[in-house]
Structure formats: C-alpha cells, structure tokens
Amino acid sequence: MSSTRVIRIVLGISAPLLALVAAFLITSAVLYLADDPVLKVWDQLLSVPEARNVGNIVDNATVLYLSGLAAAIGFRMNLFNIGVDGQYRIAAFVAAVVAGEAWLPGYLNTFLAVLCAMAVGALWAGIAGVLRATRGVSEVISTIMLNAIATGLVAYLLRKASEQAEGSNVVATKTIPEDSWLPSITISDGPPVVDVYGFVVIAVVMGLLYWFVLNKTRFGFDLRATGRSTTAAVASGVSVNKMIVAAMMLSGAMAGLVGMPILLGSSHNYGSTFQSGLGFAGIAIALLGRNNAVGIGVGALLFAFLDEQSNPLQILVGVSPDIVAITQGVIVLTVVISYEVVRRYGVRLEQQAVARALEQERSTQKKEVSA
Amino acid sequence: MSVPATATGVVEPAGAAPKRRLPRFWIVYAILLAVLVLSILEVVTGANDLASSGAIKATLIGTMPIMLAGLGGLWSERAGIVNIGLEGMLILGTYGAGYFGYHHGPWAGVLGAILMGMLGGLIHAIATVVFGVDHIISGVAINIIALGAVQYLASITFSGLPGGGSTQSPKVGDVQTITIGPLSDFLFDVEKKDWFFVSELAAIARSLCDELSLLVLISLLLLVLTWWILWRTAFGLRLRSCGEAPAAAESLGVKVLRYKFAAVIVSGGLAGLGGGVLALVAASNYRDGQTGGRGYIGLAAMIFGNWRPGGLLAGSGLFGYTQTLSLRQGGESIHALLLAAAVLAVGAALLQARRGNLPTAGIMGGLGVLLGVTYFLIDTVPSDFSSMTPYVITLLVLAFAAQRLRMPAADGQIYRKGSAG
Numbered sequence: 001m002s003s004t005r006v007i008r009i010v011l012g013i014s015a016p017l018l019a020l021v022a023a024f025l026i027t028s029a030v031l032y033l034a035d036d037p038v039l040k041v042w043d044q045l046l047s048v049p050e051a052r053n054v055g056n057i058v059d060n061a062t063v064l065y066l067s068g069l070a071a072a073i074g075f076r077m078n079l080f081n082i083g084v085d086g087q088y089r090i091a092a093f094v095a096a097v098v099a100g101e102a103w104l105p106g107y108l109n110t111f112l113a114v115l116c117a118m119a120v121g122a123l124w125a126g127i128a129g130v131l132r133a134t135r136g137v138s139e140v141i142s143t144i145m146l147n148a149i150a151t152g153l154v155a156y157l158l159r160k161a162s163e164q165a166e167g168s169n170v171v172a173t174k175t176i177p178e179d180s181w182l183p184s185i186t187i188s189d190g191p192p193v194v195d196v197y198g199f200v201v202i203a204v205v206m207g208l209l210y211w212f213v214l215n216k217t218r219f220g221f222d223l224r225a226t227g228r229s230t231t232a233a234v235a236s237g238v239s240v241n242k243m244i245v246a247a248m249m250l251s252g253a254m255a256g257l258v259g260m261p262i263l264l265g266s267s268h269n270y271g272s273t274f275q276s277g278l279g280f281a282g283i284a285i286a287l288l289g290r291n292n293a294v295g296i297g298v299g300a301l302l303f304a305f306l307d308e309q310s311n312p313l314q315i316l317v318g319v320s321p322d323i324v325a326i327t328q329g330v331i332v333l334t335v336v337i338s339y340e341v342v343r344r345y346g347v348r349l350e351q352q353a354v355a356r357a358l359e360q361e362r363s364t365q366k367k368e369v370s371a
Numbered sequence: 372m373s374v375p376a377t378a379t380g381v382v383e384p385a386g387a388a389p390k391r392r393l394p395r396f397w398i399v400y401a402i403l404l405a406v407l408v409l410s411i412l413e414v415v416t417g418a419n420d421l422a423s424s425g426a427i428k429a430t431l432i433g434t435m436p437i438m439l440a441g442l443g444g445l446w447s448e449r450a451g452i453v454n455i456g457l458e459g460m461l462i463l464g465t466y467g468a469g470y471f472g473y474h475h476g477p478w479a480g481v482l483g484a485i486l487m488g489m490l491g492g493l494i495h496a497i498a499t500v501v502f503g504v505d506h507i508i509s510g511v512a513i514n515i516i517a518l519g520a521v522q523y524l525a526s527i528t529f530s531g532l533p534g535g536g537s538t539q540s541p542k543v544g545d546v547q548t549i550t551i552g553p554l555s556d557f558l559f560d561v562e563k564k565d566w567f568f569v570s571e572l573a574a575i576a577r578s579l580c581d582e583l584s585l586l587v588l589i590s591l592l593l594l595v596l597t598w599w600i601l602w603r604t605a606f607g608l609r610l611r612s613c614g615e616a617p618a619a620a621e622s623l624g625v626k627v628l629r630y631k632f633a634a635v636i637v638s639g640g641l642a643g644l645g646g647g648v649l650a651l652v653a654a655s656n657y658r659d660g661q662t663g664g665r666g667y668i669g670l671a672a673m674i675f676g677n678w679r680p681g682g683l684l685a686g687s688g689l690f691g692y693t694q695t696l697s698l699r700q701g702g703e704s705i706h707a708l709l710l711a712a713a714v715l716a717v718g719a720a721l722l723q724a725r726r727g728n729l730p731t732a733g734i735m736g737g738l739g740v741l742l743g744v745t746y747f748l749i750d751t752v753p754s755d756f757s758s759m760t761p762y763v764i765t766l767l768v769l770a771f772a773a774q775r776l777r778m779p780a781a782d783g784q785i786y787r788k789g790s791a792g
Contacts, residue, residue: 030520034527080507137769140455140507141674144667145762145769152759159755283511320526320537325519333494333512337502 007349015342019334026334027327031319040317045309045324053308055187055194060304061297062196062203062261063275067282068289068296069210070254074139075291076214077247078227083128083143084255085279086150091121092259093154093173096270097161099263100174109180110264117256124150125252126245133241139248147279158272172271182264199261206257211293223247255279284332290339303328398681406575408711410568418707420699424562424574424581429699431578432653434691435590436461436662439645440669441676441683442597443488443638448678449601450634451614452499453783455510458666459517460491460639464646466521469540469657470528472650477546481586481647488643489636491517496635500628503785514666522659529657538659546651548582555581584652593641598680610634614779617786628788642666671765677776690761697757705757706746713742731771738767 031038049057067084074081081087099113128146131137162171184195214220226233226243233240258278259270267274285303289295306328310321394400409422420426440457447454467487472480491513498509522537529535534542558577562570601607612620613630621627645665650657668690675689676682696704716739723732769776 030523034524036527082511131766131770135770137766138674141671141769142766144664145671145766148664148762149759149766152755152762156753156755280511280515284515287508287511320523322519322522322526326516326523327519329512329514329516329519332515333498333504333509336504336508336512337498340502340504 004353008346011342011346015339016335018338018342019331022334022338023327023331026330027323030326031323036319036323037317041313041319041323044313044316045306047309049305049308051188051194052192055196057301057304057308058187058196058200059261059265060307061300062200063258063278064281064285064300064303065203065297066206066254066258066261067278068285068300069206069282069293070251070258071279071283071286072289072291072296073210073214073247073251073254075286076227077223077243079132079244079247079251080140081125081128081143081248081251081255082140082283083125083146083150083279084251084258084282085277086143086147087121087124087252087255088258088279089274089276090124090150090154091117091256092263092274093157093270094120095256095260096173096176096263099176099180100269102177102180106179109177110182113176113180113264114257114260117260118253119256121256122249122253125255126249129245129248132248133244155272158270162271172269175269176264180264181268182261184265197261197265199265202257203261206254207293207297210254219246255282258282281328284328287332288335302331398684401685402575406571407568410571412707412711413571414567416707416710418703420696420704421707422571422574424559424577426695426699426704427575428578428581429695430688430692431587432584432648433695434687435587436645436649436653436665437669437672437690438594438684438687439590439648440642440666441673441687442594442669442680443492443640443642443645444670444673445597445638445678445680445683446601446610446641447492447495447635447638448673448782449611449614449779450631451617451779451781451784451786452495452631452635452638453506453510454495454635454638455507455667455670456491456495456513456517457510457638457642457669458662458664459510459514460488460495460642461646461649461662461666461669462514462517462521463487463491464643465650465657465661466524466540466646467643468647468650469543470524472543473532473535473541473656477544477651480543480651481546481644484643484647484650485640486643488646489640491643492636492639495639496632499785500631500635503787505785506783525657525659534656540650540657542656543651545655546584546586548584549580549588550582551580586648586652590644590648593644594680594684601680611779613786614781617781617784618790621788621790627786631786642669645669668761674776674778675765675768678778686765689764693757693761693764697754697760703751705752705760706750708760709742709746709752713739713746715739716742735771 028038028042031041067088070084070087071081095113095117098116099109102109104112124146125143128137128139128142131142132139158171158173161173182198184198185200186193186195188194212220214224222233222236222238223243223246225236226238226240226247230240233243259274262275263270281303285296285299288299288302289297306324310324313319313321313323406422413419413421440461443457443460444454464484464487467483467485468480470480471483475483494516495509495513498504498512499506525540526537529540530537532541555577558573558580561573562577564570599607601611609620609625610630610633612623612625613627613634617627620630646662649661649665654661669687672686672690673683675686676684693705693708696708716735718739720732720736720739723729723735
C-alpha cells in the first residue's frame with residue numbers, strides 16, 4: 001500500500017518539475033539559436049533578487065494571484081473566463097471614480113471602492129454568465145467580445161470623467177484622497193526600506209476564502225460537481241443555469257479586485273497608463289497552479305519573479321526581456337503536457353500492477369489445483 | 372424550434388424559417404440586399420461614405436485578415452480542434468511577412484507569413500492531437516508564446532536596420548495590384564453620377580478592378596477553395612467526419628489523428644497568411660500589436676457564420692466594414708447605421724411577435740426604439756463607440772441566434788486513437 005502512495009507522490013512532484021526542466025531547455029534552445037549568451041541570461045534570471053526587487057516581486061505576485069484566483073473559479077466549474085482582462089479594467093475604473101469622489105471619509109471610502117469594484121466585475125462577467133445560461137452563447141466568445149467592449153467603454157468614460165493636467169496628455173481620474181489610500185507593509189527596515197502593497201493581506205484572505213468556499217461548503221461542492229459532470233449535478237438537484245451565472249459572477253467579483261492593489265497602493269487614480277494584460281497572465285497562472293489556492297500562489301510568485309529578474313536583461317547582457325514571455329508561455333504548455341504524460345504513465349503503472357496481481361493469483365490457484 | 376432573429380442587414384437572408392434551406396449562393400443575395408440598404412440609408416441620412424469605392428476597397432482589405440483567421444478556425448474546428456491560438460498564429464504571420472519580406476521581397480514575405488503561421492499550427496497540433504491537451508489551454512499558451520517570441524525576435528532582427536526597431540520592421544515592398552484601367556474609369560464615372568443603387572453597385576465593382584491587391588484576390592480564392600475542398604471532395608468529407616464523429620470515422624478506416632494534425636497545420640498557415648495581409652497590404656511593415664485581436668474576431672466571425680464559408684465571409688465582412696467605417700469619418704457613418712439597425716430591430720421584433728415569441732420580440736422592439744431614439748438625439752457617434760460596434764453586434768447576434776448555430780458535434784473534444792474500439 002505504502003509503495004503505491006510513494007509512487008503517487010513522486011509522480012505528483014515530477015510533473016511540475018518535468019515542465020520546468022522542459023521550459024528551461026526550450027528557452028535555452030531559443031537563446032542558443034538566436035546567438036544570445038545562454039549562460040549569462042540564466043545567471044541573471046536565476047540570481048538571488050535584491051531586497052528592492054523582492055518588494056516588486058511580492059507586489060506583482062499579489063496582483064497576479066488575484067487574477068489567477070478569478071480564472072480558477074471559472075475553471076473549477078469548467079467555464080473559461082477569458083474576460084478577466086476586461087472585468088478588472090472596468091471595475092478598477094469605476095472604483096477609481098467612486099473613490100476619487102470621496103463621498104465617505106477615510107477607510108469607509110476605500111471599502112466602498114473595493115465593494116464597487118467587486119460589484120462591477122461581477123456584473124460585467126454576469127453578462128457572459130446570463131448569455132451562456134439563457135441563450136447558450138459560449139462564454140469564451142462572449143467574454144472576448146466583452147473585453148473589447150470594456151476597452152472602448154472605459155476609454156470613452158475616462159475622457160468624460162477625467163481631469164487633464166496642464167500640458168500633459170495623460171488622462172486620469174481624480175486622485176483618491178490620501179486618507180483613503182491603503183497603507184503599505186514594510187518588510188525590510190533597510191536600508192533600503194522595502195514596502196509591499198497592504199492589499200497582500202487581502203489577497204491571502206481571498207486565497208483562504210477560495211479554498212474554504214470551494215472545498216468545504218455545499219455551494220463549492222455543487223460548483224465542482226457541475227464542472228465535472230452536468231448530468232450528475234442535475235440528478236442531485238443542482239440548477240446548472242444558476243450555477244453558471246453564480247460562478248461567472250464570483251469569478252468576475254474576484255477579477256474586480258485585480259486592479260485594487262495598484263489603485264489603492266500605488267497609482268491612486270485610473271489613467272490611460274493603468275497596467276493592462278493582467279487577465280491573460282492570470283489564466284496561465286491558474287493553469288500552472290492546477291486551480292489550487294497554494295499552487296496559484298506559487299505560480300504567481302514564479303511569474304512575478306521571472307518578470308522582475310528579466311527587467312535588467314537588456315542593459316546587463318543585451319538580450320530582450322521578452323524572452324521571459326516565451327518561457328512563461330512554454331511553462332503553461334509543458335505543465336499541461338507533463339501532467340498528461342505523467343497521468344498516462346501512472347495509469348500504465350497501475351495497469352501493470354493489477355496485471356501482476358492477477359497473474360500471481362492465477363498461478364497460486366493453479367498450484368492449489370495441482371496440489 | 373427556436374426562431375431566428377437578426378439584428379443586422381448582412382445576415383438577413385439567413386433569417387429564413389429553420390426548416391427551409393437557404394437559396395444557393397445566398398451570399399450574393401445578401402450582398403445585394405446590404406447594398407440596397409446602404410443606398411437607402413445614404414438617401415435618408417445624407418451620409419455619403421457608406422458605399423463609396425474608397426470605403427469598400429478599405430473594407431475589402433480590412434476584411435481579409437479577419438476572414439483568413441476565420442478560415443483557419445474553420446479548417447481546424449471542422450476537424451474537431453478548437454483553435455483559440457489563431458491570434459498567436461496571426462502575430463507569427465505578421466513577423467514572418469516583415470522578416471522575409473524585407474530580406475527577400477514581398478512574395479517571400481507571403482511565404483514566410485504562411486510558414487510562421489504553420490509553425491504555430493504545428494505546436495497546437497502537437498499539444499492537442501498528440502498529447503491530448505485541452506484545446507483552449509493550448510491556444511492561450513500559443514498566444515502568449517507567439518507574442519513573446521515575436522517581440523523577442525523583432526528586437527534581435529530589426530534593431531539597427533534602416534527604419535526598423537524593436538517594435539517594427541523596415542518597410543517591405545508591396546505585392547502587385549491589378550487594375551483594369553478603362554473599366555475602372557467607366558465605373559468611377561457611374562459612381563460619381565450618384566444614381567440610386569446603381570452607383571453603389573458600380574463602387575463595389577470598381578473596388579474589385581482598381582488596384583486590387585493580388586493577396587486580396589488570393590485570399591478570396593482560398594475561401595472558395597476551402598469550400599470546395601471541405602464540402603466537395605472525399606478528403607473534405609473525411610476531415611469533417613473527424614469533427615463530427617471521430618470514433619465512427621476511425622471505424623471506417625479514416626486516420627483521424629492524421630486528418631486532425633493536417634487540418635490544424637493548414638489552419639495555422641491560413642491565419643499566418645492573414646498576418647501577412649496585415650503586414651503587407653493593410654500596412655507596409657511588421658508592427659508590434661498590429662493584429663489588435665483580429666484572431667479572436669476571426670473566430671467570432673466563423674461562429675457568427677455557423678461554421679460555414681459563406682457565413683464566415685458575411686461575418687468577417689461585417690467586422691471589416693464597421694472597423695473601416697470607424698476609421699473613415701466614423702462618427703457620421705456609424706450614426707447612419709444606427710438608423711438601419713433600429714429599423715431592422717423593430718422589423719425583427721414584429722416578425723417575432725407574429726410568430727408568438729413575445730419575450731424576444733419585446734427585447735428586440737425595446738432595443739430598436741432605444742437605437743432609434745439615440746439616432747435622433749445625437750449627431751455623431753463618439754469614436755470609442757464606433758470601434759466597439761462590431762463587438763456589440765456580434766454579442767447581440769450570438770444572443771439572439773445562438774440556438775440556430777450548430778458547431779461540429781465533436782468540436783473541442785479530445786480524441787485518442789483507438790477510441791472506436
């Protein structure tokens with residue numbers, strides 16, 4: 001018994017390892033073929049980051065983690081929420097406007113902004129959920145359309161709601177009053193002093209909540225069951241349509257949080273330069289972490305680490321930092337492939353074990369007969 | 372059965388009753404009807420750029436990348452492989468066109484675009500067909516890899532070249548264009564006469580014989596060729612059988628995995644060519660971010676077109692047209708289209724009401740009234756909204772007509788060899 005368990009653990013670890021090794025080899029091959037210094041690139045990428053960089057990595061990972069959680073909620077239900085990108089941008093915009101108006105004092109204002117972001121994200125994703133549940137429109141296509149619509153809508157509203165600084169062509173919403181900023185957490189007294197987003201705490205809480213709701217509640221069980229088999233879910237009295245809308249809205253609410261660390265922690269307004277493209281990274285990270293709260297965290301840290309470490313590549317070794325995007329994409333692909341390969345291998349091992357056991361039984365029976 | 376509902380002029384002929392088959396060459400009638408609607412609109416609203424030969428020529432060029440991406444999607448989805456990596460293959464195509472086009476001339480650029488796209492298709496084929504990876508995961512990964520790879524390669528290969536840099540290639544020569552001089556002049560005369568409907572038809576004809584890029588012609592021929600191969604040859608029948616019932620196909624001796632593999636590679640090549648058109652015809656070099664999500668739009672156009680070549684052409688034409696209009700005095704033209712959309716929506720609502728489908732009729736009627744009121748309240752549509760138009764239309768069409776669409780039965784399912792037993 002224990003030996004099969006050991007095998008299972010070894011197989012479980014070997015899949016992500018295999019994926020990382022494969023991604024490492026493929027990236028090296030690309031670098032080699034392009035005549036770039038392979039060793040120097042890895043030397044920089046895998047060096048120990050300085051304290052200042054650690055702060056950036058944690059900040060970035062916080063944002064990516066929330067994006068990954070948002071995608072993962074959909075995945076658990078077998079829904080592809082490609083629309084995290086549009087959802088977080090439109091949510092961050094609305095939150096920035098609400099917080100900028102400062103109807104409430106201090107942290108009440110912050111709280112209201114976060115609540116608005118979640119509500120807007122949920123509603124925007126809810127459109128795709130309702131279309132899927134009532135009209136059978138694939139959520140992949142509708143969320144792609146909604147992403148593009150969100151881009152246009154936000155660009156239009158931004159020009160309406162923004163105040164333009166003198167002599168600058170950067171448009172942005174009103175800056176949030178300082179008493180509503182989320183304080184950062186100091187992780188090293190330095191020098192240099194290193195701060196990370198205060199939102200990191202909320203991200204961790206969200207991770208716990210994700211784990212708890214999906215794994216420990218009736219609702220989470222229903223959601224996962226629906227994702228595994230719709231017919232089984234229907235048979236046990238789950239309304240699939242309601243679950244689709246609920247899962248999409250939850251995913252959207254989580255997506256609404258993605259922009260919050262940046263909005264409340266560093267930019268303090270929503271402008272035309274607000275970071276974009278976080279949604280697609282989240283999908284990759286959710287896949288990497290196998291939709292597991294801890295796994296997604298590891299994936300987010302890995303992606304943020306690679307991004308941060310690649311920044312000085314151009315200056316130090318004259319290689320474009322875009323090489324890291326190749327690595328990240330390859331990791332996603334190799335992770336999925338290696339899980340499949342390892343799974344097939346595991347199945348074969350099991351089949352062989354069963355065959356051996358049967359063989360043994362047959363031979364003992366034969367002996368009994370002849371005896 | 373569900374009742375069709377359409378909110379746009381372009382798909383109007385598709386609005387026939389479900390059991391009735393579309394007339395042969397319905398796409399021709401559809402185009403004629405669209406031209407008629409546009410002619411009426413030009414008279415009613417006074418917008419004059421709706422069907423000028425300039426607008427139509429630009430539409431043709433704008434449509435081709437979307438159509439080729441959709442055609443790529445058609446090949447792979449007909450063989451049962453969902454291809455969301457079209458965007459990445461399109462990106463690879465733009466780079467291939469820029470690199471090979473600069474070094475070896477425009478036609479080498481075309482070939483380079485196709486080959487780069489096929490490379491993307493190869494990755495997708497290996498991941499999905501050989502390793503049985505979820506099709507959408509593989510597609511998302513390919514989009515990430517392609518974007519990173521192209522930016523990385525561009526910074527290596529284009530930096531330091533005259534006019535080139537890490538975000539764009541040097542200028543690439545143009546592919547040849549065809550002009551039938553006398554005919555073009557004659558049609559231009561007719562167009563200038565401003566005869567109702569006739570001038571608009573002349574404008575369309577003129578856009579096809581005045582500086583028509585060979586690549587556009589080739590793309591249109593590829594559409595016809597795809598239709599012929601997939602629906603008129605034994606090869607095509609077998610390929611489609613892999614997307615409908617792979618187990619049954621295998622039991623009849625079709626090498627399912629081989630067909631799927633080939634289809635995905637062709638799919639990549641077509642999308643790559645789409646990138647080539649973007650870089651060589653629509654622009655004159657590779658630029659970072661040139662595709663602007665056209666791969667996704669192509670996929671949507673294919674679904675809009677119900678996984679058929681004619682519908683795909685209509686869908687991508689609709690996207691190409693609205694995109695082009697929003698670039699050329701967009702506010703005014705899109706404003707005029709609002710009126711058409713309002714009238715069509717109300718008309719569709721009446722149709723629905725007569726068939727007793729009251730909820731849909733209510734929604735459509737409300738939408739129509741809303742659009743009509745908007746038309747009379749504003750003079751021009753802000754540019755951000757005109758760029759949103761195609762997406763909103765797609766969403767509406769999907770919402771009202773999704774039940775009529777039928778994708779290949781085994782689309783997106785992972786097939787393993789020997790499943791036929």
